[in-house]
Amino acid sequence: MLADMPTTTDGGGLDRYDFFISFTDSDREWxxxxxxxxxxxxxxxxxxxxxxxxxxxxxxxxxWVAMVQDGLRRADRFVAVFSDAYLKASSFGAAELHAAWRTDPNGAFRRVVPVRVKDCEPEGLFGPIVYIDLLGLGPQAAERTLVDGLTAAIHGRRPRRRPPFPGASR
Incomplete structure (x- = not known):
């Protein structure tokens, strides 16, 4: 039991998580x-x-294998850290991604939430999934984009923000 980790429960006493984060070693910092x-x-x-x-x-x-299995079973959403290394070279990442996709193949529940951190183009089954794109963003913009994107995945819509006045000259 992960006693020091704040979690919710599924009613049966098992810890629930909002996200399971999947990545390959070269993207660990992300x-x-x-x-x-x-x-x-x-x-x-x-x-x-x-x-x-x-x-x-x-x-x-x-x-490790039991923890991955648990994470896939007890997390509401699966965050995949997308890069070429993850999409083309990580057999573990591919297995995790396929297992998560299988639970929501048409994206109705927004269960698979890709976050693109390096230049790559998802192909095949994962090509049509809308991803949170952090490519080329600075730290503040990337943070806001990530938090807004994860919020949107949970709630089904992006957070509403007042846009700047369009008539003002800058």
């Missing part, structure tokens, strides 16, 4: 950054979101 921002997103209950993330919860003594 995954760490995404995991750090997850609590800034609010879930449907209005609570800070939680994530099951290898970088913090897969510790000595745990079974």
């Amino acid at each position: 995954a760490d950054w995404i995991d750090a921002l997850v609590p800034e997103v609010r879930n449907v209950a209005g609570d800070p979101c939680t994530a099951l993330y290898q970088g913090t919860q897969f510790v000595a003594g745990t079974n």
